Amino acid sequence: MSTQEVIKIGQMADLHLGFRQYGLFERVEDFWNAARTASQKLIDAEVQLVVIPGDIYNDKRPYPIAQRHAMRILQMFKEKDIPVYVTRGNHDASYAWRERQGGDSLDILNDLGLVHYINDTVVEPKNLNVRIWGLGYYGKATGSKLVDLIEQNHELLEDKSKANILLLHAYLDSMIEGEDLSEYELGIHNFDYVAIGHYHKWWVSGSKRIVCSGSTEHTLSSDWDEPKRSAAVVELSKKGPSWHIVVNRLRYNVRPKIARILDLGLIDADHAMVTAKDTLREIDEDKALIRLELHGKLKDVSRSVDSREIANTATKALHVRVIDMFDFGGIAIKHDISVDQVMAEVFKKQFNIDNSETNLWVALALEAKDALLGRGVDHGSTVEKLLQDYSNRIPSLSTDKTQSGGKRTSKRGSRGKAN
């Protein structure tokens, strides 16, 4: 009777050690605790090797505490004789930066014998029937860099006596639309197992051959809907000419996080404050991270809510973020909005300008500003001339004098002055 050889591989990624999120040292400890828990889970699962496809560190210049955390975690594997293979994530260092600096922090871990840092090459560990390919982070160029790596070593990919494992730090289009690399493009290379980092959620392809275990701790509040974090155990066994794959998910707890969106409708600031505070008292949980988003329309646009005062209502949580998303006079306040977008909103909502025309109105306003400041592309340009030019393109600015109506009259009035 022959025993079926099974190779057991542990995967964890995006440890982001040293991430002092919200400026809190407690968060640095959280990232260390999460990485340590994931590591212990993999050790308990008796994996034979561990792969970390990028972002061990949160910063390319990790603080001493982050380096000490990394060393302690990797020491856990070293003590059990479990080799660790890593690739470069975008947070570890960019390719250009490491070239300029003579290496990065992962090289230090490699030199200390704590990891095998695979830098755009292929390695064959002794005593295990695997071949590990590692490609660092290249963003949009990942696909072509991967093709280069494969072309240089194509005979190895054809040899199925060893399982071909690829470590990659990239988004696939199946995770985020239009991203760095397509799942199809990656699939055709026929790797037996691809360990992916960069995407911070759990994701496994339909074929089970592409595995993303997600970040070991939450970095973004958009991922809080899944309270647990994961590591993966991948089992590879030779079945005839190919390698069979089984993926197991190991879940563990991290610091509790609560996100709540409160839609208050049309309300005055005082009542909004009271309701927000009541909600916060309700969801206030011991040592949690809380994010409370306030939506609605304030009756009196001259007054807003005091986000800090609301946040201070919580007594148990570690950190509370109250985000004021109230609508002022029909214009939603957004956190990241360009001047052009603000103008488009104003034209649309305050002046009832048709959607199809708002861009032209924005262009006109920007050109008018340049003309007034005397820095227009066309030096002879004046606001009057611009209005004339644009009236051909913007129907609502049309010089058709036969039309009447309140709105048009007022516009004609202002144009009259220009003439």
Ligand SMILES: [Mn+2]
């Ligand atoms: Mn990351």
